Every structure is written in C-alpha cells, then in structure tokens.
Amino acid sequence: MLEQFGEHAGFIAAAYVITFIVIGGLILWVRIDGKAQMRELEAMKRRGLRRRAEAKD
Amino acid sequence: MSALSALFARELKLAVRIGGGALMAVVFFLIVVTLMPFAVGPDLNLLARVGPAILWVGALLANLLALDRLFQADQEDGSLDLMVMAPVPLELIVTVKALAYWVTTGLPLAIAAPLFGMMLNMPSEALGAVCLTLAAGTPGLTFIGIIGAALTVALRRGGLLLAILVIPLMVPVLIFGILATSAAVVVTSPFIQPFLILVALSLGAMVLGPIAAAAALRFGLE
Amino acid sequence: MSPPQKPAFSGLELIGDGLACVRGGRRVFQGLSFRVAGASALALRGPNGVGKSSLLRLLAGLVPVERGTLTLSGGKPDTPIAEQAHYLGHLDALKPGLSVEENLTFWAQFLSGGPVRPERIDAALDAVGLIDLASLPARFLSAGQRRRLALARLVAVTRPVWLLDEPTSALDTEGQDRLFSLIADHLKAGGIALAATHVDLPFTVETLNLAPAAMELRA
Amino acid sequence: MGLMDLANPTRFMAVSQRILPWMWGLAVAFLAAGLYMSFFLAPQDYQQGNTVRIMFIHVPAAWLAMMGYSIIALSSIGTLVWRHPLADVSARAAAPIGAAFTFIALVTGSLWGKPMWGAWWVWDARLTSVLVLFLMYLGLIALWRAFDDPARGARIVAVLALVGAINLPIIKFSVEWWNTLHQPASVFRMGGPTIHPALLWPLMVMAFGATLLFLAIHLAAMRNEVLRRRVRAMQITAARGVATAGAEDGEPELA
Secondary structure, three states: OOHHHHHHHHHHHHHHHHHHHHHHHHHHHHHHHHHHHHHHHHHHHHHOOOOHHHHHO | OHHHHHHHHHHHHHHHHOOOHHHHHHHHHHHHHHHHHHHHOOOHHHHHHHHHHHHHHHHHHHHHOOOOHHHHHHHHOOHHHHHHOOOOOHHHHHHHHHHHHHHHHHHHHHHHHHHHHHHOOOOHHHHHHHHHHHHHHHHHHHHHHHHHHHHOOOOOOHHHHHHHHHHHHHHHHHHHHHHHHHOOOOOOOOOHHHHHHHHHHHHHHHHHHHHHHHHHHHHHOO | OOOOOOOOOOOOEEEEEEEEEEEOOEEEEEEEEEEEEOOEEEEEEOOOOOOHHHHHHHHOOOOOOOEEEEEEEOOOOOOOHHHHEEEEOOOOOOOOOOEHHHHHHHHHHHHHOOOOOHHHHHHHHHHOOOHHHOOOEHHHOOHHHHHHHHHHHHHHOOOOEEEEEOOOOOOOHHHHHHHHHHHHHHHHOOOEEEEEOOOOOOOOOEEEEOOHHHHHHHO | OOHHHHHHHHHHHHHHHHHHHHHHHHHHHHHHHHHHHHHHHOOOEOOOEHHHHHHHHHHHHHHHHHHHHHHHHHHHHHHHHOOOHHHHHHHHHHHHHHHHHHHHHHHHHHHHHHHHHOOOOOOOHHHHHHHHHHHHHHHHHHHHHHOOOHHHHHHHHHHHHHHHHHHHHHHHHHHHHHHHHHOOOOOOOOOOOOOOHHHHHHHHHHHHHHHHHHHHHHHHHHHHHHHHHHHHHHHHHHHHHHHHHHHHHOOOOOO
C-alpha cells in the first residue's frame, strides 16, 4: 500500500503518523484530565461528610 | 540512603509541578537556536559549520537558567536549615539536588539537541555527537554551577551574579565539548581525545562541586 | 489521643557551659551557661534582640559555637546534637506545590532516614488537626495551618530535643492548646524542650532569662 | 461578580455537554472523508509528486495554528474588557491545542521540505514565522503555569497575548524582509498561489474537519478548565472550613 505513493512514501507516512500521535495524545490528555477533575470534584464533595481517618477504619 | 532517595523524589516532583522547570530550559534553548540564523543569516552551509558552537552555547546558557533557585528556594522557606541538620552529610544532599537538577534540565537539553541540530542542517553523525557530548558535559556544567548557586544563596539578586561567577569556570567544559562535537563535522579533528577530557572534567566537577558548594552553604548560614 | 511514643528517653541532660555566639560580626552573648534535665522544659526569656533565636540556632548547629561547650548526655553517642534535635524556626519549610501529606512524608523520611509508615503520618496530622486537609496542596493553607503542619514534623519523627522558636506564633487558641499538649507528651516521654516564647507555658518550666545589659557589658 | 458570572459557566457546562458528541461525530466524519479524498481521489502534483499529500495536513495545521492564536487574542479582549471568567478559560484551553497544531505544522513542513530541499529544515520566511508563533505559544503557556491563582494570572496573560497579536504581523514582515535579503529567489513556495482544483477540494474538506476537531478539543478542554477551577474553589473553602470547624467544636479529647 505504501509503495504506490512513490519514493517519498516514508515521508508521507511519517507526517501522517506523527500527526495522529500528536492529535491522539491531545485527545487522550483532554479525556484523562477531564476524568481526573471529575474524580477530584467527587472526592471534595464526599470529604465534607466523612473524615479520612474514619474512612480508613 | 532513604533520606537521599526521598529528597531526589521531592526535587523531581517540584521540578515537574512548579511551572514545568524541565520544559522551560528546553524552550530557552530553542529560542537561542532560533535567534542565531537571524543573526548570521539562513545560509545552511554556514549554519552547519557553526552548529556545534550554537548548540553548546545555547545549552550552557539554558542550563544556568534555573540554577539560582536551586538552594535559594530552600533557604527562603527554611528547608535548608533542616537539611543542614540532617544525619546525611551536606555534600551528599547537595549532590542529590544537583543530580535531580541535571535530570530535569541537562538531560532534556541533551535529548532535544539533535532535533535542534537538524534545524541547523548538521550532518547526522554530528547529531549523535552533540547528543553524546552534551549528555557527558552537562553534568559538569551543573556541578560547576551549583558552586555559584551556593555562593549566592543569601543574595536577593543572585541570578546575574551567579552567571558572572560560574561561566568563566565552565570554559574548559565548553572548549572540549565543542571540540569533540566538531570532530563529526570537520574530518581532520579527532573525537575520542577531547571527549575523554570532557568526561574527566565532568567527573572532576562532580567531586569538587559538592564539596565547594556544601562549604559555601555552611558559611552562608546564620 | 496522644501520638505513640515508643522509645522513651531516659537520663537525658543538655548542658551548655560558657557559650558565646557571634553573628554578623556582633557578639550576641557570651559566658552563657545552662542545664536542662530530661522530662523538663526550659523557657528562654528576654527582650527582642537578646539572642534567644541565636541560642536555639546555635543548639541546632546552624550557627557555629564561638566559645564554650555543649553536651547532650544520655543521647546517642558520637552524634551531633543537631541530629538529635528538632528545630521549629520562624519558617515552616513547606513547599506550596506539594500536598499537606507529601510535605510531611518527605520531612519524616528525610529526617528519620528510612521509610515511614503512612499511619504514623496520619497520626501526626491528626495530632495537629490537619487530617482532613491531607490531600490539599499546601499553598491553600493559612499561616496558622502551615505552622501546625510544621509542628506535625516533630510528632512524626522522634527526637529527644525540641528547639522551639516562638512556637505559638500564628496559632489560634485551639492550636496553642494542641501545641502545649504535644510538648507535655514529649516531656512525659522523657524528652527535653527549649522554647523562646513570650507566652506562659501551662506547665512547670525552668526559665533562662537573657538580660541585654549584662551582654553589652561583657561585649 | 455574583449570580450572572456564576450562572454563565453553569449554563456553559450544560450546553457544551449536549453539543460535544455532535462535534466529535462531525469532525470524525469530515476527517474520514477528507483522508479518503486526499489519498485516493487527489492526483499527484506534476512538480512535487506524491509528497503533495503532506499538504493536506500541513496547510490545515498551519491555518489552525493561526486560528488558535486568534481565539486566544479574542478571548483576551473578553478578559480585559468584560472580565468574563469564561473568556480566560477559553484562552487558556486554546493555548496547548494551538501549540500542538503549530508543532504539527512545523514537523509536517519539515517532512515535506526534506525531499524538496534536501534539508530537514530551511530557514524560509513561512516556516520561521510559524516557529516564532510556536515560541509565543510556549511563552503564554509558561506564564499561565507560573501563576498559582488563575484569576490573578488571567489579565496579565491577556496583556501578553494581545501584545503578541499586535507583534505577529510585524514579526512576519521582519522575517520576510530578513529572508529576501539573504535568499533573493525562492525556488519553491509551499501551497503556492495557484492550486489545482482536484487538490483544492480534499484540502477544503480536511481543513473543515480539522477545524471542527480543534473546536471539539477546545470545548472539552474548556470544560476541564471550568471543573479544575471548581475543584480549586472547593479546596480553598475546605482549608478555611476546617480551621473554623476545629475551633468551634474544640476537639474535647485534646483539651
């Protein structure tokens, strides 16, 4: 499949692969960050009710 | 040893969390590399010839960037007092702090250098050489730099003074670093000899630097 | 609830004899002698600038001893006093970017030189009333809360001598009560405490009065 | 201050949650169509051969690099003039995304140029301007990160962003001047003025899809930023709350 794009197929492939990695990383970061903030928010809401020391027992 | 590993972990954590210290030095490095073509012109042959010099000077300056805060931050919030009181010798504490600084500053510079070398049209052998020489030479720069950081710890505006104090001391490292790197660009110059001297300079700095820095910190206390 | 105190200290005595201190070219005091036995506290008193902080820093090994001798009998042999003492100075030695728990865990590991069990950290945070804020970055703490966190360090790592420089500053009444009960526990375990303070401590202490006039005269 | 400002982020969270899935879907659909067109329908360029296919990501990335900075600049006006908290949230969320697309433009430009010029990097006017733009993005991000309190940092960073926006044309002009001084004739210009219609359509579809993708990521990042600020506000109240609660109930076991 690569060969049909001629002698510079490697450059084309590299350009697309790097782009996918960067954008994929960006989307992944947004998702992970969003989940982390949600978790923090939930933890903060819970903490008002229970103390950490008691939660451990 | 656990006290030292705890310190190392804390230093890394702080470097990553506060303003992304590791990234800043690399960005500064990139800015220095970007400025050079504006100054000497975009001629690729010329840039390839002066490439090693640009990279080494850029890395040297970038490595100085956050050095003045290395002990000052701990001195301002009282952490340094507690470190002096620790059962661990101050020389080892200083060494660990310097190593953490190198991991978050010098090492990223060495890793980024080949990429910036590509922008200066350096041949691929020279890219490997610049990465290797910077990896071997930046510890030397850091361990010389910590002496200045310890000397200026009590001064409010120590940053500029620090640069003036330590850059002359860094000249030998710079000379042999560039010599070894140029070997890959200029065929006639040998690589291994200046490289070994560079390694020796770094190792020497790793012994001398912590001793001098710890002494300076002790005198600077009160 | 009082923090666990497994190794009770016995037969401690801190003796200073003919101490002199020079800071910034100025002779702060000289010919200073004192004696504190285990399980007792010494309150350092006197007007500002008389050398209370200097004496504590001298004991902590942060200021060189100009003249005189300083011995801790009954402690670990061949170990400087600084390594057997806690120093609670004006600065809290906290990093705003680390959480309350991370700050304390670091100092506990660093000062004890070994791994520290999380229960011990929790107990120390509980003793100063910060357990609910364990995961909060230290930058959100008020001055009094920072002070409490610094105090938790003394609870988390056991050391025979406590050097306290104005320990009550920035603390509210509740925080002061906690501080006093922690000091009382430390003394009960046989430890020594030296405190430079203007507040009357609610338990029996000996007092070392540093008088400026005498100092000037001798200097 | 007050209800208006509190109400707006809340409504923003509700609305954005509903439109985000549609934006993701549309972006993926357009990008899939664009990729198909650029790989299988678009012909080779008579001069550049197959490497012209790099253009289909390079040109949209370069366009989005500029759009990202425009979003930051416009949001900064919002921050400075109306002091709207969402304006700062928008600017702050756009910065890393814009920087990422600028990075893509630089890397793909380099990969496109290597077969043409025989060098990984040529200090031509366009690439160099994009590099300076990249540095400005990094500066903005670094300044934001240097502030503990986002509210305090907002207006200061907004000033830098606007100064940068005013400076960008000057930088572009100077770089072009510098470049023509040293290199009188440019042999090859990226995405030159005349472009074959068979190449234009895939490019348009790709650019539209990439813009949608940018906006979707931007919206998602804005939501994260709003959440982050809520967490922060709750942490501050938690720190204060414990201090007063502790004093009130007096902790009998210790007294």
